[in-house]
Amino acid sequence: xxxxxxxxxxxxxxxxxxxxxxxxxxxxxxxxxxxxxxxxxxxxxxxxxxxxxxxxxxxxxxxxxxxxxxxxxxxxxxxxxxxxxxxxxxxxxxxxxxxxxxxxxxxxxxxxxxxxxxxxxxxxxxxxxxxxxxxxxxxxxxxxxxxxxxxxxxxxxxxxxxxxxxxxxxxxxxxxxxxxxxxxxxxxxxxxxxxxxxxxxxxxxxxxxxxxxxxxxxxxxxxxxxxxxxxxxxxxxxxxxxxxxxxxxxxxxxxxxxxxxxxxxxxxxxxxxxxxxxxxxxxxxxxxxxxxxxxxxxxxxxxxxxxxxxxxxxxxxxxxxxxxx
Amino acid sequence: xxxxxxxxxxxxxxxxxxxxxxxxxxxxxxxxxxxxxxxxxxxxxxxxxxxxxxxxxxxxxxxxxxxxxxxxxxxxxxxxxxxxxxxxxxxxxxxxxxxxxxxxxxxxxxxxxxxxxxxxxxxxxxxxxxxxxxxxxxxxxxxxxxxxxxxxxxxxxxxxxxxxxxxxxxxxxxxxxxxxxxxxxxxxxxxxxxxxxxxxxxxxxxxxxxxxxxxxxxxxxxxxxxxxxxxxxxxxxxxxxxxxxxxxxxxxxxxxxxxxxxxxxxxxxxxxxxxxxxxxxxxxxxxxxxxxxxxxxxxxxxxxxxxxxxxxxxxxxxxxxxxxx
Numbered sequence: 001x002x003x004x005x006x007x008x009x010x011x012x013x014x015x016x017x018x019x020x021x022x023x024x025x026x027x028x029x030x031x032x033x034x035x036x037x038x039x040x041x042x043x044x045x046x047x048x049x050x051x052x053x054x055x056x057x058x059x060x061x062x063x064x065x066x067x068x069x070x071x072x073x074x075x076x077x078x079x080x081x082x083x084x085x086x087x088x089x090x091x092x093x094x095x096x097x098x099x100x101x102x103x104x105x106x107x108x109x110x111x112x113x114x115x116x117x118x119x120x121x122x123x124x125x126x127x128x129x130x131x132x133x134x135x136x137x138x139x140x141x142x143x144x145x146x147x148x149x150x151x152x153x154x155x156x157x158x159x160x161x162x163x164x165x166x167x168x169x170x171x172x173x174x175x176x177x178x179x180x181x182x183x184x185x186x187x188x189x190x191x192x193x194x195x196x197x198x199x200x201x202x203x204x205x206x207x208x209x210x211x212x213x214x215x216x217x218x219x220x221x222x223x224x225x226x227x228x229x230x231x232x233x234x235x236x237x238x239x240x241x242x243x244x245x246x247x248x249x250x251x252x253x254x255x256x257x258x259x260x261x262x263x264x265x266x267x268x269x270x271x272x273x274x275x276x277x278x279x280x281x282x283x284x285x286x287x288x289x290x291x292x293x294x295x296x297x298x299x300x301x302x303x304x305x306x307x308x309x310x311x312x313x314x315x316x317x318x319x320x321x322x323x324x325x
Numbered sequence: 326x327x328x329x330x331x332x333x334x335x336x337x338x339x340x341x342x343x344x345x346x347x348x349x350x351x352x353x354x355x356x357x358x359x360x361x362x363x364x365x366x367x368x369x370x371x372x373x374x375x376x377x378x379x380x381x382x383x384x385x386x387x388x389x390x391x392x393x394x395x396x397x398x399x400x401x402x403x404x405x406x407x408x409x410x411x412x413x414x415x416x417x418x419x420x421x422x423x424x425x426x427x428x429x430x431x432x433x434x435x436x437x438x439x440x441x442x443x444x445x446x447x448x449x450x451x452x453x454x455x456x457x458x459x460x461x462x463x464x465x466x467x468x469x470x471x472x473x474x475x476x477x478x479x480x481x482x483x484x485x486x487x488x489x490x491x492x493x494x495x496x497x498x499x500x501x502x503x504x505x506x507x508x509x510x511x512x513x514x515x516x517x518x519x520x521x522x523x524x525x526x527x528x529x530x531x532x533x534x535x536x537x538x539x540x541x542x543x544x545x546x547x548x549x550x551x552x553x554x555x556x557x558x559x560x561x562x563x564x565x566x567x568x569x570x571x572x573x574x575x576x577x578x579x580x581x582x583x584x585x586x587x588x589x590x591x592x593x594x595x596x597x598x599x600x601x602x603x604x605x606x607x608x609x610x611x612x613x614x615x616x617x618x619x620x621x622x623x624x625x626x627x628x629x630x631x632x633x634x635x636x637x638x639x640x641x642x643x644x645x646x647x648x649x650x
Contacts, residue, residue: 024458050458055485056484056485056488058481058484058485060447060477060478060481061447061450061478061481061482061484061485062447062481062485063447064444064446064447064448064450064451064478064481064482065447065448065450065451065454065482065485066451067447067448067451068388068447068448068449068450068451068452068453068454068455069451069452069454069455069458070451071436071448071451071452071455072386072451072452072455072456072459073455073459074455074458074459091441091444091478092444092447092478095439095441095444096439096444096445096448100437101645101646101647101648102422102645102646103419103422103423103427103429103437104419104422104423104427104429104431104437104645105417105418105419105420105421105422105423105429105645106420106644106645107419107429107430107431108429108431108436108437109648111648140646141646141647143647163648164648165647165648
């Protein structure tokens, strides 16, 4: 059925919470407000305030509380109103969630999902427009997921909830309203498995979350110029499905990585290093990255547009990689 | 006092003495480079862990900060495994992955030592949230120093615990120094640290942390109240650290005088209990000698066990980072 990304997430959580009473949702405005972005619409009515827990504005406190609850056998889903607020909870995420299993020699587990929108929306300013996935990917002990489509959002969120590790699940405000076909009922998509979103033969383009939509639009335009782009969405950023990317690069000989986050130490730098190591001999040229600009996000629309990868920039980069620029 | 049971009091004495001798031995082993990293001794503060934990049921949760040997041993952990963990051995509680500051013993419901000051207090709220969610009549006890009280995470946890009437007992071990900074230069309400909790509507009391019977007596009342669902409680236990902050800090140091340390040593919790026992003519000196002998044997065996145990195999480096499916 045709569903929005928002409703796909809603279904995933609703079905999982019906399945297992140990799963609860906690965060700011998740209950009676139904979520700042209405992802938990109808939840408090169905599950009650004990399992749909409105919190005060204390991300470190309630994220830490959820970690403690996970240590005691519950399966919390923490909603961060936006991933930016995760910075306030970073001590809990990095020092506790990610390390408790290891420090305890495997005695304790932290089965936990921390989800919410990352990346820029429209003109929200510097503190509400960040793509922080590489921060989380850097930390051993965390899984990081960033689905782009409603189908992936539902299947991956179910897998994240069932996973026994802490999973950072990054959504995007501008994706919530996007629609796509979603399989009815229960299904999961395994974490750590990429998907070829568009088959092609000339160049491989890796893009995730919102940037997948930019990549697909660019590929359409390029196909009219006779450039056949293969697009791979890793979907899970950590663990990264390098095999699928490398298999594509071996076919096309060219790789372009599109990411919205800052360039320096961005996730694309790691993907490039991994591909250079695994498939250097198959590359016909250097790996190209199209990234967000290394600036705090400006407010003004024109400046903001200039800071985020868009279709013309991706098209131009592909052309240059394919020697058609 | 009415409940002056010889075996009971001697058992408390034995536990405190075990922690004392265990840690004195740890300091020796540190000097011999058998133990490395940070080692924070609890010497002088034993009455708090022993008195508080004596009031708990086996399934209640206990969580602590980085000065955690005493809480772990008082909870009943095997001294062999604790010493082996300090030695970084495969037979340690956490197989050498935690160390002194991160002891965990799940079977004894010791949920860990945590070394970011204030960072484990939300975890305690979470453990308590879980037991309430699971409708279990369990309490969670959270130990921390007065240096953690001004931290933001402590306040976030106090607010959540009070808001949701969580069955958690916060035990502030006020040893008067936040590392080397005296409490009056670190905590605004230093004359009454418990005001921090009271300001959130949490009931609080101060207790003589050098008197194990006073600590246990207060805890018995508090545990009953908290277990009955009356919400969180905060105990400020007045104590003194006889040794330096860590092994890197001499036993007095620049920030306090030797006289001050000696003055506090006159109220050594071991002496306080021994005096009580002798005053009531419940034991003779020879009984104490026997306890000393028993404890000495346990500690010697622990060192032998730790010393003879193998180091972790390098192949275990990557195990327990992630839970396997």
